[in-house]
Amino acid sequence: MRITMAHGSGGQETEQLIRDVFAAAFDNRFQREMEDAAAVPGAQRLAVTTDSFVVRPLFFPGGDIGKLSVCGTVNDLLMRGAVPQYLTCGFIIEEGTESAILESVTASMAETAAEAGVLIVAGDTKVVERAHEDGGIIINTAGVGFLREDTEISASQIVPGDKVILSGSLGEHHAAILSARMGMQNAILSDVAQLTEPVSILLGAGIHVHAMRDVTRGGLATILHEFAARSGLTFVLSEKEIPVSDMVRDFCGILGLDPLMMGNEGKFVAAIAGEDAEEALHLLKGTACGKDASIIGEARPREDVPVIMETPIGGERVISPLVGEGLPRIC
Amino acid sequence: MRITMAHGSGGQETEQLIRDVFAAAFDNRFQREMEDAAAVPGAQRLAVTTDSFVVRPLFFPGGDIGKLSVCGTVNDLLMRGAVPQYLTCGFIIEEGTESAILESVTASMAETAAEAGVLIVAGDTKVVERAHEDGGIIINTAGVGFLREDTEISASQIVPGDKVILSGSLGEHHAAILSARMGMQNAILSDVAQLTEPVSILLGAGIHVHAMRDVTRGGLATILHEFAARSGLTFVLSEKEIPVSDMVRDFCGILGLDPLMMGNEGKFVAAIAGEDAEEALHLLKGTACGKDASIIGEARPREDVPVIMETPIGGERVISPLVGEGLPRIC
Numbered sequence: 001m002r003i004t005m006a007h008g009s010g011g012q013e014t015e016q017l018i019r020d021v022f023a024a025a026f027d028n029r030f031q032r033e034m035e036d037a038a039a040v041p042g043a044q045r046l047a048v049t050t051d052s053f054v055v056r057p058l059f060f061p062g063g064d065i066g067k068l069s070v071c072g073t074v075n076d077l078l079m080r081g082a083v084p085q086y087l088t089c090g091f092i093i094e095e096g097t098e099s100a101i102l103e104s105v106t107a108s109m110a111e112t113a114a115e116a117g118v119l120i121v122a123g124d125t126k127v128v129e130r131a132h133e134d135g136g137i138i139i140n141t142a143g144v145g146f147l148r149e150d151t152e153i154s155a156s157q158i159v160p161g162d163k164v165i166l167s168g169s170l171g172e173h174h175a176a177i178l179s180a181r182m183g184m185q186n187a188i189l190s191d192v193a194q195l196t197e198p199v200s201i202l203l204g205a206g207i208h209v210h211a212m213r214d215v216t217r218g219g220l221a222t223i224l225h226e227f228a229a230r231s232g233l234t235f236v237l238s239e240k241e242i243p244v245s246d247m248v249r250d251f252c253g254i255l256g257l258d259p260l261m262m263g264n265e266g267k268f269v270a271a272i273a274g275e276d277a278e279e280a281l282h283l284l285k286g287t288a289c290g291k292d293a294s295i296i297g298e299a300r301p302r303e304d305v306p307v308i309m310e311t312p313i314g315g316e317r318v319i320s321p322l323v324g325e326g327l328p329r330i331c
Numbered sequence: 332m333r334i335t336m337a338h339g340s341g342g343q344e345t346e347q348l349i350r351d352v353f354a355a356a357f358d359n360r361f362q363r364e365m366e367d368a369a370a371v372p373g374a375q376r377l378a379v380t381t382d383s384f385v386v387r388p389l390f391f392p393g394g395d396i397g398k399l400s401v402c403g404t405v406n407d408l409l410m411r412g413a414v415p416q417y418l419t420c421g422f423i424i425e426e427g428t429e430s431a432i433l434e435s436v437t438a439s440m441a442e443t444a445a446e447a448g449v450l451i452v453a454g455d456t457k458v459v460e461r462a463h464e465d466g467g468i469i470i471n472t473a474g475v476g477f478l479r480e481d482t483e484i485s486a487s488q489i490v491p492g493d494k495v496i497l498s499g500s501l502g503e504h505h506a507a508i509l510s511a512r513m514g515m516q517n518a519i520l521s522d523v524a525q526l527t528e529p530v531s532i533l534l535g536a537g538i539h540v541h542a543m544r545d546v547t548r549g550g551l552a553t554i555l556h557e558f559a560a561r562s563g564l565t566f567v568l569s570e571k572e573i574p575v576s577d578m579v580r581d582f583c584g585i586l587g588l589d590p591l592m593m594g595n596e597g598k599f600v601a602a603i604a605g606e607d608a609e610e611a612l613h614l615l616k617g618t619a620c621g622k623d624a625s626i627i628g629e630a631r632p633r634e635d636v637p638v639i640m641e642t643p644i645g646g647e648r649v650i651s652p653l654v655g656e657g658l659p660r661i662c
Binding site: 013 | 344374375406422457462471475485543653656659
């Protein structure tokens with residue numbers, strides 16, 4: 001079956017699509033109510049976030065837009081120290097899209113949501129004119145998480161002496177999407193993953209995490225500039241400590257890309273109290289997606305520039321945030 | 332300035348766009364943190380919802396996509412008996428869109444959010460290829476509201492004897508959008524409005540509201556079919572009690588449209604305990620958007636068909652839900 005404008009009418013076809021595809025994939029007692037809003041248990045402090053996903057191709061080495069749309073929003077909640085609870089999803093579907101594509105995407109969303117322990121409680125569907133020959137899907141997810149009373153994880157909490165820890169190697173998602181678009185043959189897989197395990201292990205062990213960000217669009221360089229702007233500090237990185245796989249390094253060498261500017265979808269960077277850094281590193285290395293975790297630098301009182309890289313031969317270079325296009329539509 | 336792909340990169344241009352347009356329009360202490368998720372006060376029970384807005388044209392008689400995107404989600408929360416609190420917004424912007432359009436839309440969102448007493452606490456921006464000559468914007472809003480402990484407003488709560496009250500006349504939004512697209516000269520304005528006032532007056536007065544829905548895509552006919560399916564009851568309407576303005580009635584007559592199938596953006600239908608119906612009607616008629624409110628029918632034990640209309644000449648006709656396209660992209 002192909003999606004038609006009638007599936008976006010709000011009438012019988014919309015109801016059928018919701019019942020056959022979305023409700024079937026995301027079944028739970030809250031969305032089963034089918035009211036204008038889902039009624040769910042709350043908490044005294046909440047984390048709230050949203051992200052839209054416009055990646056093309058919809059299916060790529062290592063993942064798909066469905067998995068990405070759940071991981072992206074779950075990770076944004078985790079980065080604030082919240083326990084992710086509820087997702088909403090808004091589907092913008094191009095007329096002519098095969099419903100089998102939609103079913104595959106929703107199955108992937110449901111599987112990832114179950115892994116992350118979140119419920120998809122509300123949704124919306126719109127249909128727009130065809131813009132691509134094989135149709136297309138844009139997904140917005142918004143997320144609600146519960147925040148512990150005593151947690152304040154924010155770039156404003158970073159202090160001099162904090163260590164900067166990166167949870168794994170840079171660039172896989174960006175390189176996988178670019179390879180898929182260019183038809184390049186390589187074994188690079190997107191790193192798309194939900195980060196529930198490593199974050200809950202760090203916080204559960206009482207590690208003093210001052211700030212966290214998942215390393216997506218804009219790359220590590222852009223995040224460290226945001227950290228610097230919010231904290232008023234300078235970040236000094238050690239180039240040799242920044243993990244990049246051989247495959248991604250070769251890929252970047254050929255195309256002239258900088259892994260510091262590349263998007264990832266299953267990596268995060270944390271500013272952690274200096275005295276906790278070694279323990280945090282040890283804990284991260286024991287997780288499924290943290291074996292390449294590394295202490296890549298530290299926060300210092302503000303110097304002339306916000307982000308500095310120490311090179312392996314003893315020099316220093318200034319790191320800028322991403323300027324210009326990067327790679328559009330990677331997430 | 333025109334939006335470019337670089338505004339969706341996640342780097343410096345994205346940050347400028349967020350700062351100059353979104354943060355400037357939606358300023359509040361929660362979004363000012365600029366973290367991956369906003370940390371906000373919570374409550375023991377929450378209502379959660381989402382809606383995407385793909386209307387074209389972006390500006391139409393009586394409103395624009397910005398006002399619509401706030402009203403739609405605020406209204407969905409209100410329909411569950413919740414007090415709307417927080418919105419997230421995801422912008423999907425076509426490359427080439429004038430930033431002045433975006434500024435006008437965000438100003439409209441900010442004004443409407445302030446009227447409704449909600450804070451826009453988190454956002455996201457993506458840029459996609461141009462699909463329309465003058466660019467385009469799609470907006471997703473998700474909403475979180477606080478639910479009273481003792482409130483359970485849901486179609487499953489409707490009982491025989493409940494009266495069906497409609498808050499105003501049907502079809503204005505649908506007719507306004509269609510007129511704008513067809514270049515028709517008339518004075519019909521979209522009814523787009525947030526329904527905080529009438530809903531809080533009803534609930535504040537202790538009226539026993541069993542179910543509410545805002546009458547959007549799919550129209551009144553589709554909602555009554557949903558009410559019937561969820562409650563297991565039959566709804567009997569009186570045609571002469573259903574308010575339709577002369578302008579909309581003439582418009583529908585010319586084009587062969589049925590006001591029962593048309594979308595509105597500032598009207599709701601409620602199933603209210605029979606003994607409270609007259610008081611509810613009186614209260615609604617005293618509100619800014621409720622002067623044409625009317626008791627249009629009642630819920631009865633299940634009969635042969637789910638929705639029946641009594642005609643002014645004493646006959647009966649069966650009402651079907653919307654089937655087919657209706658009018659695409661009206662919200």
